[in-house]
Amino acid sequence: MLKLNVNNESSRLRAVVLGTANSIGPTPTVEEAYDPKSLEHILAGTYPVESDMIKEMDAFNKVFEKYDVQVFRPNLIENYNQIFTRDIGFVIEDKFIKANILPDRDRELDAIQYVLDQINPSDIISAPEEVHFEGGDVMLWNDYVLIGTYKRPDYKNYITARTNQLGVDFIKELFPNKTVLSFDLVKSKTEPRDNALHLDCCFQPVGNDKGIIYKGGFYDEKEYYSLVELFGKDNLFHIEREEMYHMFSNVFSISPEVVVSERNFTRLNNWLRENNFVVEEIPYAEIAKQEGLLRCSTLPLIRD
Structure with missing residues (x-):
């Protein structure tokens, strides 16, 4: 049995x-694009x-091997995108919470059923249909759960x-x-530079007390300032609009000292090293074209 633990x-x-x-599978059509960044690259032929x-x-997996992390991979669904496991569920404390994702992505949960079979059934939680969340919006910070959302009446559009x-x-x-704080995120269907698809597109904690943040991703400035207050201004690395577009805040922590980052994130990676992090740099710029990066590709089950 897997003894879940993520805090x-x-x-x-x-x-x-x-x-x-x-x-x-084949390159999606314009109609099939889930987000504006994928759409941009479909239209550009890139x-x-x-x-x-x-x-x-594979490069990401090698880093996990290096640090002796147990890695599960989804069972294969032919001609189907299964990169972003973060969307399909998440662990808080010792509970696995199934996400209510876009309807045609249910199969992705079936593809990790062999993992769920190793979890105590009473620790697996499903929400009613009208309750929507995805793992990219749920950020854990010890006694806090930080959740990205969209609060305006045109949500369904x-x-x-x-x-x-x-x-x-x-x-x-x-x-x-837990203290649950929610953050109204800026959304766009057409401009990826103004679309915080999930909270991890504009914010993520690293180490014990640091974080990466993009002010422009928050619809309400007060909510942005609440994070600045929580972490302390000097502990936050502020990214620019173009850096947010390239997904600078979507790195992934293996420990309080080790961060996996995209190799082109020079400014961020230098800051991390200056703050005594070990930075495992890997290529991930192609996957980034689908508006997802390192954190989006992972679903942590156990952390110490």
Whole structure:
């Protein structure tokens, strides 16, 4: 049996589900694009090819091997994108919470059923249909659960709005011992530079007390300032609009000291090293074209 345990984003990782880029299928049509960044690359003819994405995910997997992390991969669904496992579920404390994702992505949960079979059934939680959340919007910080959402009445018109107020309320009820803070994110269906698809597109804690943040991703400045207050201004690395577009805040922590980052994130990687992090740099720029990066490709199950 797997004994689930996740309380923050950076404690020593022991077990994780890493997505797969194998048998990803043809380039989506314009109508099939889930987000504005994929759409941009479909239209430009620069959408990533399978072999490049497999190489990138292999590089990520090698880092996990180096740090002796137990890695699960989804069972293969032919001609289907299974890179972003973060969307399909997440662990808080010792509970696995199934995400209510875009309807045609249910199969991705079936593909990790063999992992779920190793978890105590009473620790697996499903939410009612009207409750929406995805793992990219749920950020753990010890006593806090930080949740990205979209609070305006046109929620249902936005394929980029993935977590609703009912989702926030559901987590609050489930974990009454946690302080749950929600953040209204800036969304766009057409401009990826103004679309915080999930909270991890504009914010992520690293180490024990640091974080990466993009002010422009927050619809309400007060909510942005609440994070600045929580972490302290000097502990936050502020990214610019173009850096947010390249997904600088979507790195992944293996421990409080070790961060996996994209090799082109020079400014961020230098800051991390200046703050005594070990930075494992890997290529991930092709996968980034689908508006997801390192954190999006992982579903942590056990951290110390």
